Amino acid sequence: MQNEQEFSKAEKFWMNFKLYQLWRFIILNIKVYTIAVQSKWR
Amino acid sequence: MAKVLVIGAGFSGHTAALYLGDKIGRQHEITVISNRDVFGYVPSWVWVGVGHMKPEKTIFKLKPVYDRKNIKFVHAAAKEIHPDAGDQYVLGEEIGTGKEIRLNYDYLVIAPGPLLNFAGTPGLGPEQGFTHSICSMPHAIKARDAYLALCDRMKKGEKVKIVIGTGHPGATCQGAAFEYIVNVHKDLVKKGLRDKADILWLSNEPALGDFGVNGVQIKRNGHVLKSDEFIKAVFNDHGIRYQVQTGVTKVEEGKIHWQNYEGEEGTADFDFSMLIPQFKGQPFKYIGKDGSDISTKLVNPAGFVLVDGKYGLPYPELAQTPSAWPAQYQNPNYTNVFAAGIAFAPPGPISKPFTNKNNLAIAPAPPRTGMVSGVIGRVVAMNIIDLIKTGKMTHSERMTEMVAACVASMGDSLWDGNAVTIVMRPVVPDREKYKNEYGRDLFISHLEMGVSGAWMKFMLHYTFIWKFKALLGWKLIPE
Numbered sequence: 001m002q003n004e005q006e007f008s009k010a011e012k013f014w015m016n017f018k019l020y021q022l023w024r025f026i027i028l029n030i031k032v033y034t035i036a037v038q039s040k041w042r
Numbered sequence: 043m044a045k046v047l048v049i050g051a052g053f054s055g056h057t058a059a060l061y062l063g064d065k066i067g068r069q070h071e072i073t074v075i076s077n078r079d080v081f082g083y084v085p086s087w088v089w090v091g092v093g094h095m096k097p098e099k100t101i102f103k104l105k106p107v108y109d110r111k112n113i114k115f116v117h118a119a120a121k122e123i124h125p126d127a128g129d130q131y132v133l134g135e136e137i138g139t140g141k142e143i144r145l146n147y148d149y150l151v152i153a154p155g156p157l158l159n160f161a162g163t164p165g166l167g168p169e170q171g172f173t174h175s176i177c178s179m180p181h182a183i184k185a186r187d188a189y190l191a192l193c194d195r196m197k198k199g200e201k202v203k204i205v206i207g208t209g210h211p212g213a214t215c216q217g218a219a220f221e222y223i224v225n226v227h228k229d230l231v232k233k234g235l236r237d238k239a240d241i242l243w244l245s246n247e248p249a250l251g252d253f254g255v256n257g258v259q260i261k262r263n264g265h266v267l268k269s270d271e272f273i274k275a276v277f278n279d280h281g282i283r284y285q286v287q288t289g290v291t292k293v294e295e296g297k298i299h300w301q302n303y304e305g306e307e308g309t310a311d312f313d314f315s316m317l318i319p320q321f322k323g324q325p326f327k328y329i330g331k332d333g334s335d336i337s338t339k340l341v342n343p344a345g346f347v348l349v350d351g352k353y354g355l356p357y358p359e360l361a362q363t364p365s366a367w368p369a370q371y372q373n374p375n376y377t378n379v380f381a382a383g384i385a386f387a388p389p390g391p392i393s394k395p396f397t398n399k400n401n402l403a404i405a406p407a408p409p410r411t412g413m414v415s416g417v418i419g420r421v422v423a424m425n426i427i428d429l430i431k432t433g434k435m436t437h438s439e440r441m442t443e444m445v446a447a448c449v450a451s452m453g454d455s456l457w458d459g460n461a462v463t464i465v466m467r468p469v470v471p472d473r474e475k476y477k478n479e480y481g482r483d484l485f486i487s488h489l490e491m492g493v494s495g496a497w498m499k500f501m502l503h504y505t506f507i508w509k510f511k512a513l514l515g516w517k518l519i520p521e
């Protein structure tokens with residue numbers, strides 16, 4: 001999605017493609033954990 | 043021995059209590075007073091509201107957790123706060139017996155969440171009005187029953203109108219309403235009933251995807267992608283109609299009255315509606331030594347506790363002043379009184395406020411989400427521990443420094459569920475630190491839709507219930 005107001009067919013494919021989503025899940029977890037845990041040391 | 047008293051056992055109060063109990067519970071007296079004897083994992087009430095999760099799965103008893111963590115539990119509703127030096131105590135009413143309870147303290151944490159102000163909009167709410175809410179567990183159960191009854195009507199072929207969003211021009215918590223509307227959509231698709239429902243998003247946000255935080259912006263392939271385009275795409279994809287810049291002013295049976303930015307007045311018809319009410323602070327009495335009302339020293343007119351923020355700045359100045367946001371959540375007049383979670387008074391809105399020609403302010407209040415509330419609970423607890431041990435606070439975190447991660451699920455299936463995952467840093471833009479027009483870290487901020495979000499949402503439910511039960515390794519899980 002780049003400024004249009006609809007998801008393309010390709011984007012919808014990736015949203016449901018489980019292997020890619022597993023990769024995103026791992027990335028997202030690492031991202032959220034690393035930034036959220038920084039807060040603990042304040 | 044110091045006495046620390048926490049009012050409320052939700053995201054912020056319970057978090058504060060766990061840290062206090064864990065670190066100093068053996069040497070000092072930590073007490074929690076809560077009007078409910080269970081912890082409620084609020085985000086999953088969205089699923090309760092569509093009948094996808096049993097209410098019991100979102101709660102657990104507090105006392106067994108507190109017994110393990112050296113915390114005293116009092117099942118009572120706090121009513122009065124007497125903060126003057128010499129004799130500082132809270133008066134409460136024991137649930138079940140109505141007996142008056144007096145709890146003395148040296149340090150007080152006020153964390154009772156919001157008063158759901160349905161009275162602020164005539165005809166709003168599940169008790170006195172015509173709309174539903176998912177902001178408490180009984181409300182979510184009532185919303186579920188009404189929604190399932192509506193589905194039965196649709197199964198018989200009836201076409202219905204559903205309106206979901208905010209029920210007051212100054213409401214907050216748009217994220218929860220957004221999650222509910224997409225869950226309703228997904229559930230109707232699964233039931234084969236989607237063509238029987240006209241679904242409308244009605245909200246006080248300045249733009250779609252604003253969520254009361256001035257929207258979310260991320261950098262993708264060299265472009266800045268904004269949440270209004272993203273959420274527009276989601277709604278277009280789902281066939282959900284939307285109307286923003288709208289304040290609900292009154293509800294009648296089957297009819298919502300609104301005004302918009304242009305000052306136009308109109309109505310939206312509904313068969314089922316879930317609208318988030320305005321939030322206010324809990325209506326405690328603040329009483330001085332001489333029996334006088336001293337509430338102006340402790341709370342703002344909406345009942346939120348005044349802390350170490352800079353209040354009264356006009357919006358354009360506030361938007362450029364990250365240091366106006368509180369760092370330690372300590373009341374300036376009573377330095378042993380702290381507020382955590384929704385209870386503290388923010389210095390102003392995050393989204394741009396608007397007043398229409400009829401003098402109606404249509405302005406989302408700043409959300410204090412679960413993560414924000416948990417972080418504040420921890421900061422407050424650590425500072426109280428500091429004060430008890432060394433007399434000097436060493437912890438601080440402003441909302442202009444905090445990260446928020448929200449996962450708005452669309453259906454709960456791990457196979458074909460979906461979710462929008464939103465990460466933003468910071469929650470309140472800091473235009474001094476991040477030199478872009480949004481005041482945010484566009485690399486860390488994240489906006490994505492996919493089935494991985496549904497996995498994330500499930501994981502968060504079980505991980506956070508684990509954490510809030512203070513089970514093995516709970517402190518390793520961020521707030």
Ligand SMILES: Cc1cc2nc3c(=O)[nH]c(=O)nc-3n(C[C@H](O)[C@H](O)[C@H](O)COP(=O)(O)OP(=O)(O)OC[C@H]3O[C@@H](n4cnc5c(N)ncnc54)[C@H](O)[C@@H]3O)c2cc1C
Pocket residue numbers: 049050051052053054055075076077078082084085086087088118119120121153154155156176177178215218324382383384385410411412413414415447448449
């Ligand atoms: C449907 C819904 C979905 C949400 N989803 C998300 C999400 O996905 N992610 C996210 O980050 N945030 C989410 N939120 C927001 C989040 O739930 C709140 O930010 C959070 O619960 C606020 O924490 P709190 O401690 O201030 O209040 P609460 O969690 O509401 O806790 C307040 C506690 O105080 C108790 N109390 C009230 N009055 C008294 C009294 N007089 N005496 C004693 N005790 C009292 C209450 O019973 C309650 O236990 C959602 C909110 C809703 C409504």
